[in-house]
Amino acid sequence: MTERLSRTALTSAFLRSFLIQGSWNYRTMLGGGFAFAMLPALRRIFTDSAAMDASLQRHLEHFNAHPYLCNVALGAAVKLESEGADAETVRRFKLAVRGPLGSLGDGLVWATWLPGVSLLALTLYWIGLPGWVAVIAFLFVYNVGHVGLRLWAFRVGLADGREVGGRLARADLGGWTSKLQVVASLLLGALVGAMLVGADGLAAAGPVWVALAAIACLAGLFVGHRAWRPAAVTVVVAVAGLSALGLFL
Amino acid sequence: MEIVLVSLLGGLLALDATSVGQFMTSRPLVAGALTGWAVGEPAAGVAVGAILELYLLVSYPTGGSRFPEGSTATVVAVAAAGTGSPGALALAVAAGLVWGQLAGASITYLRRANARLVPDPGQGPTSTRRLAAGHLGAVLLDFVRGVVVTFAGVLVVRPLVGGLVASWPVPPGATFGLLLVGGSVSVGILLRDFGGFRRHRTAFVVGLALALLGARLL
Numbered sequence: 006m007t008e009r010l011s012r013t014a015l016t017s018a019f020l021r022s023f024l025i026q027g028s029w030n031y032r033t034m035l036g037g038g039f040a041f042a043m044l045p046a047l048r049r050i051f052t053d054s055a056a057m058d059a060s061l062q063r064h065l066e067h068f069n070a071h072p073y074l075c076n077v078a079l080g081a082a083v084k085l086e087s088e089g090a091d092a093e094t095v096r097r098f099k100l101a102v103r104g105p106l107g108s109l110g111d112g113l114v115w116a117t118w119l120p121g122v123s124l125l126a127l128t129l130y131w132i133g134l135p136g137w138v139a140v141i142a143f144l145f146v147y148n149v150g151h152v153g154l155r156l157w158a159f160r161v162g163l164a165d166g167r168e169v170g171g172r173l174a175r176a177d178l179g180g181w182t183s184k185l186q187v188v189a190s191l192l193l194g195a196l197v198g199a200m201l202v203g204a205d206g207l208a209a210a211g212p213v214w215v216a217l218a219a220i221a222c223l224a225g226l227f228v229g230h231r232a233w234r235p236a237a238v239t240v241v242v243a244v245a246g247l248s249a250l251g252l253f254l
Numbered sequence: 255m256e257i258v259l260v261s262l263l264g265g266l267l268a269l270d271a272t273s274v275g276q277f278m279t280s281r282p283l284v285a286g287a288l289t290g291w292a293v294g295e296p297a298a299g300v301a302v303g304a305i306l307e308l309y310l311l312v313s314y315p316t317g318g319s320r321f322p323e324g325s326t327a328t329v330v331a332v333a334a335a336g337t338g339s340p341g342a343l344a345l346a347v348a349a350g351l352v353w354g355q356l357a358g359a360s361i362t363y364l365r366r367a368n369a370r371l372v373p374d375p376g377q378g379p380t381s382t383r384r385l386a387a388g389h390l391g392a393v394l395l396d397f398v399r400g401v402v403v404t405f406a407g408v409l410v411v412r413p414l415v416g417g418l419v420a421s422w423p424v425p426p427g428a429t430f431g432l433l434l435v436g437g438s439v440s441v442g443i444l445l446r447d448f449g450g451f452r453r454h455r456t457a458f459v460v461g462l463a464l465a466l467l468g469a470r471l472l
Contacts, residue, residue, distance in 0.1 A: 026272045028372045028393070029368060031369055032369040037392070058379035058381075062380065126307075136296065136300030140300070143283060144278070191454075195461035200434055206434070210431030214432075217435045222438045225440060226450075240351065251423035
């Protein structure tokens with residue numbers, strides 16, 4: 006399938022995918038980064054400079070997806086170009102996959118994997134383990150999933166090309182998200198426990214603070230993300246007010 | 255000299271948030287630990303980072319969204335926190351929350367500038383050199399933005415925290431209580447994002463029990 010592509014070109018395209026959001030902008034979003042990642046492969050595929058320029062131009066066009074799962078589209082686009090697919094086919098393929106790759110990735114990585122691993126690290130820290138243990142555990146666990154997902158996505162794209170839809174359905178990323186949510190909920194409970202009884206925890210601060218934390222937690226549970234800013238503003242104003250009070254005492 | 259080192263670290267960590275890698279060294283917990291190590295206060299660095307991480311648990315680095323920038327905010331907060339006394343911690347965290355919003359606004363300007371740096375496909379064919387220069391130029395611009403935002407933050411926040419910390423009137427227990435109450439909102443939001451308490455209450459309660467047991471054993 007990708008006979009014209011050397012392992013070096015594919016490795017280079019994969020490594021460049023780590024910079025895919027480097028020029029994120031409101032006009033083409035990931036377009037510049039996508040074209041930049043495609044470059045090593047396009048250089049091998051096209052010997053004719055006019056065809057190369059035309060291909061580069063279509064990959065510069067507006068595109069957006071989750072930066073890790075974007076590698077599915079990247080690998081598939083490399084395969085399509087190497088097979089000589091026409092411009093419209095490549096364009097339509099990218100248009101079709103960008104939405105699903107965005108929503109699947111946002112749900113799996115940003116809304117579950119990242120907070121889940123952060124919860125693990127914070128729990129380790131608040132139950133009294135040294136800070137560096139929490140930091141190393143966070144970086145290791147997160148990046149095993151992160152780099153693994155990028156690599157898997159690129160391979161799936163390269164192997165299946167236009168047929169990635171079936172492969173993504175079989176991979177059941179939505180199902181993985183649901184399973185991870187259970188583990189993340191367990192870790193969330195663990196963090197609450199650690200915040201309660203850990204060193205400098207809420208229990209040591211007193212029952213009033215435990216009650217206030219429960220109210221804040223309920224506000225987040227019922228109001229959702231809209232509760233975040235008022236809570237942060239309240240803390241900032243309280244700290245500023247108490248500081249001002251301290252100056253006059 | 256330290257401010258230069260810290261600003262360069264802020265620039266590098268800002269890059270990780272969206273432009274390069276996303277290995278999450280830009281998360282407050284990691285950024286706090288690295289900055290703490292850089293300024294010779296590793297324990298204070300992790301403490302500030304952990305509290306800001308709790309607040310920013312629900313802030314995701316999605317490409318198109320506007321979010322508080324945790325990396326530069328944490329670097330600024332840790333640089334200002336000094337030895338990490340409870341008062342300094344509270345002031346540094348509050349300053350970090352404010353600075354995160356300002357830094358987040360600077361990302362909006364960066365993205366507008368990026369549109370001018372990368373070739374516009376509507377303007378016709380472009381060269382590979384022009385594309386590479388535009389893309390890598392945007393990465394460099396993000397680094398410079400991170401350095402400037404961190405430098406300005408340390409210049410403003412460090413003397414402010416230093417000037418107020420001596421008169422901080424709240425005892426340590428209540429100070430930590432105040433900071434954790436604010437962060438508890440993130441716990442509720444996450445519980446909602448994961449599908450709600452009713453759906454995952456067993457897992458939540460098991461986790462709570464394990465942590466209580468673990469804390470007792472440790």
